[in-house]
Amino acid sequence: MFYVATGAILLALLFVVIRAIKGPTVFDRALAGNSIGTLAILLLASYGFLTGRPEFLDIGLTYGLLNLIGTFAVLKFFRHGDLAYDITDDEEKPGWK
Amino acid sequence: MILANKAVENAADHAVAAAAANPPGITKLTENAELFVMMVLLTLLAAITLAIIRQRNMFGVVILAGIYSFLMASVMIILDAVDVAMTEASVGAGISxxxxLATLHLTQSIEYPQRRSVLIPFFISVVVGAALVWGTSGLPAFGAKTAPIHGHVAPTFIQYSADHKMPPNIVTAVLADFRGFDTLGEVTVVFTAGIGVLLLLQGGWRVTGNGRRSEDDDEQQGMDSSGGTA
Structure with missing residues (x-):
């Protein structure tokens, strides 16, 4: 069963990498990057059970946090060009930027 | 991508052929699975590397580099190097x-094609890469029992740390006692880098004055608050 799961995850990785390489817009690539992070967690889990050593599942938590923060950073940079951008600045001080 | 698909198919054929040649045992199956997963991941890495070279949009290159780091971290996990995988994911996919992206904000996001010939850099990189691959032929085989690290180094560490009442955790003993000066140097480097980053950040705020922590902003807020109370 874990063989099938691992194979399916690898197939999904292949499709997502195709989308990341072809992806016409930036958002396709950002979404593909996020999906690859998720698939890496899944691969870590299924491969751990496949080899009978699921001790490294905790690493998946770190990957999940990194994935979330990384995607936020990429999209925030794309939108504002500044990682510390505060959206309340626009409301309180119009014309500040 | 046709190339990548073909390579994946070849890897699948290889795994199937290996499974057919050997009687199905748990270890054999696991080894084949490891080989197959490694083949697929390395093929995807090669495809992404080629895409990074061909890509002219710098934003796409940055995202592809992050994807590369995540896949490389997966490769490290398959190779049982979980700590390296953690570092690769946090540094490669996170910080860099x-x-x-911060660098990209300061420059243009379209790469213009090179006017000069790329033959000499290509030649140099091929020669250096070939020399490195040739150098690995002198290394002992992966996981070999006769490697010097297993024959001399590790027993010496274990015996010496026991004789000299070092910490019972031998990894700690190696890092803090055997390699004490090395660790001191690393800590110095990390502290220096941290001080440098702090100075750069403060200097940037003071010079450009477009951050929210700049002095102008503080003055303006002070005026606002004083106006509010008055």
Missing amino acids: TVVL
């Missing part, structure tokens, strides 16, 4: 993506 953000740093590259």
